[in-house]
Amino acid sequence: MKTLTTAAEMQLAAAGLRGLDKHIGFVPTMGALHEGHLALVRRAKKECDATVVSLFVNPAQFGPHEDYLKYPRDLERDTALLSREGVALLFAPSVEEMYPDGFQTYTMVEGASAPLEGQFRPGHFRGVATVVLKLFNIVQPHAAYFGQKDAQQCAIIRRMVRDLNLPLEIVVCPIVREPDGLALSSRNAYLKPDERQAALALYRSLCRARELIEAGERRSDELIRQMRALVEAAPGSRIDYVAVADADSFEPRPMVAGRTVIALAVWIGGTRLIDNLIVEETGGRFAFHL
Secondary structure, three states: OOEEOOOHHHHHHHHHHOOOOEEEEEEEEEEOOOOOHHHHHHHHHHHHHEEEEOOOHHHHHHHOOOOOOOOOOHHHHHHHHHHHHOOOOOOOOOHHHOOOOOOEEEEEEEEOOOOHHHHHOOOOHHHHHHHHHHHHHHOOOOOEEEEEHHHHHHHHHHHHHHHHOOOOOEEEEEEOOOOOOEOOOOOHHHOOHHHHHHHHHHHHHHHHHHHHHOOOOOOOHHHHHHHHHHOOOOOOOOEEEEEEEOOOOOEEEOEEEOOEEEEEEEEEEEEEEEEEEEEEEOOOOOEEOO
16 A cells, blocks of 8 residues: 555546556545444445545534544554555645645535534534545545445535536445444544443434334424433433434425435534434335434
8 A cells, every 4th residue: 555645646646547447436534444434445445446545634624612633643553454455545645735825715515514514513514525625636536435424424525526517426335333333433432431331322312213213203303302302311411403304405304205314413421423314215115224
């Protein structure tokens, strides 16, 4: 595996791969890699000729009181993991490389950026869209791989790709969970043992929503009521939102129908966690992606 740190080096390497007619798969990450990230890498390797992974903790997507400075970083460990997975290229730029002096161009996807995460983390999706568009321009992938855990982010990136006619495929992969259901996240490292147990309330509330839908419940307010009750019973929990929304626009839905996302963001102690369930309804039958 070769590690590159400048946009010029990465663009040259990508041009070389494309010149050899190699299909490039790309996994953008902020590092602190876990099995969720590695599942994306393995999917990319399976479907593409060459896999590129980026490691970049993007300051533009963190708010002024968020955890940018303490976000877990371990480049040596991450590099070893990616090398063992057979990644072709690692792109690990500095902040100065991605946002040089005088940088003043940002990308904003309207609509889906406004509700839920957009409401509680103003400016977050502007930072996400900007850095992802920059990475797409630098890496020049044929396909980019993201996890369903960041469902709203995935919807926004898909919209950006469609609206800007970017020539690549966005592949959204299933959430990877611990055996007890907790969605893998780099921020899980912040959780104390008792908080780790309390965090299971997110998964249990989504399972409850699935049970209710399977039993015939379609009303969003009832799903949200029961989910909130489960989460609020967890010690140290504080809810930002529990929502039932359209899975593309992320606008609230009064009923579960068509393609719906059931999403929540919850503070467990000092750690903010997100999780979701995608529900697809076709002809009165429901499929669940949890």
